[in-house]
Amino acid sequence: MSSTVSTPSDSVNVTDLNQSSQSSSSLFTFEEVVQQEYKHLSKVHPKPKDTPSCMQLFQLVMGCNGIKNHVTNLYREGQMANCSEKWEDTKFCMSMRTKSPEERREAWLLRRAEWWAKRRTSGSSEDVWDIRTYVT
Numbered sequence: 001m002s003s004t005v006s007t008p009s010d011s012v013n014v015t016d017l018n019q020s021s022q023s024s025s026s027l028f029t030f031e032e033v034v035q036q037e038y039k040h041l042s043k044v045h046p047k048p049k050d051t052p053s054c055m056q057l058f059q060l061v062m063g064c065n066g067i068k069n070h071v072t073n074l075y076r077e078g079q080m081a082n083c084s085e086k087w088e089d090t091k092f093c094m095s096m097r098t099k100s101p102e103e104r105r106e107a108w109l110l111r112r113a114e115w116w117a118k119r120r121t122s123g124s125s126e127d128v129w130d131i132r133t134y135v136t
Contacts, residue, residue: 052108054093054094061086064081069081
């Protein structure tokens with residue numbers, strides 16, 4: 001299954017990212033994975049205008065807190081949607097308002113790189129399929 005994620009400046013093949021992250025996350029330390037993600041995000045978001053604005057992040061929070069999203073999440077996962085991470089991103093953005101656009105971009109890239117590194121280095125629900133393929 002191959003899908004493409006469109007970003008303001010680039011499109012990224014999700015399958016390639018997932019395969020490379022699965023094979024590389026166990027070989028590198030957390031700091032090295034953060035550096036890899038930062039390098040990738042720097043290419044995807046080369047200019048300060050390519051990073052989301054505080055208003056865009058706030059709109060994501062409002063969309064997450066909508067009734068449709070909560071009902072969908074309740075149906076799929078058995079619990080209400082957790083929007084705290086999106087809210088934390090919005091608060092972080094608001095705290096960076098006094099910084100220059102380039103400083104905000106750098107801080108946002110580092111924050112997102114750490115988020116992706118945590119996802120790559122922690123367990124995944126797909127891990128169960130790796131275990132099942134080896135059980136006879």
